[in-house]
Amino acid sequence: MKPPIVIQESEVEITAIRAQGAGGQNVNKVSSAIHLRFDIPASSLSDDVKERLLALRDSRITQDGVLIIKAQQHRTQDMNRMDAFARLHELVQSVATPPRVRRPTKPTYGSKQRRLEGKSQRSEIKSSRGKVLD
Numbered sequence: 550m551k552p553p554i555v556i557q558e559s560e561v562e563i564t565a566i567r568a569q570g571a572g573g574q575n576v577n578k579v580s581s582a583i584h585l586r587f588d589i590p591a592s593s594l595s596d597d598v599k600e601r602l603l604a605l606r607d608s609r610i611t612q613d614g615v616l617i618i619k620a621q622q623h624r625t626q627d628m629n630r631m632d633a634f635a636r637l638h639e640l641v642q643s644v645a646t647p648p649r650v651r652r653p654t655k656p657t658y659g660s661k662q663r664r665l666e667g668k669s670q671r672s673e674i675k676s677s678r679g680k681v682l683d
Contacts, residue, residue, distance in 0.1 A: 554641050560593060561637070562586040563630060568621040582621035585633040589614040594641070601644035616640070 568582035589602050589610070603614055610616050620633035656664075 553638070554594065554598065554645050556587070556634075556637065556641065557593065560587065560591075561634075562588075563633070565626055566619075570621075581624060581626045581629060582619065583626065583629040583633045585616075585618040585620065585630075585637060587616040587618075587637055589616060597647065598641070598644060601647070602641065605640075605644065607640075 562585070564584040564586070565580040566582045566584055567580050568576055570576070589599055590613075592599065594602070602616070603610065607616075609618060616637070618633045618636050620629040620636070622632060623629050
């Protein structure tokens with residue numbers, strides 16, 4: 550198995566913002582949420598990984614190929630930063646291995662024979678349902 554892909558912190562732009570939602574007085578004072586911006590085309594990832602990342606139908610990837618991850622689940626900025634990086638690594642790892650190529654196969658001779666045998670049996674049953682001639 551390949552080693553995991555490492556993303557340098559210098560390739561990621563991190564901005565601290567105020568978190569949304571409930572939290573009382575503290576949420577209005579502290580910028581604990583994290584906006585992580587990762588420019589896919591300008592990154593040091595291999596070209597095939599970049600291509601598969603950009604091909605994802607993900608609403609977090611902009612038209613310019615910038616991946617934006619917002620982490621605001623935790624109370625501290627450090628925890629949210631770690632969460633954002635973990636989600637970025639998870640997304641990159643999901644496209645790290647290329648999809649397996651499907652090779653079409655042909656049905657075996659025996660399976661063709663069994664299919665035709667079943668069809669002829671069914672045909673026999675249906676043909677015997679006709680009117681009885683006296």
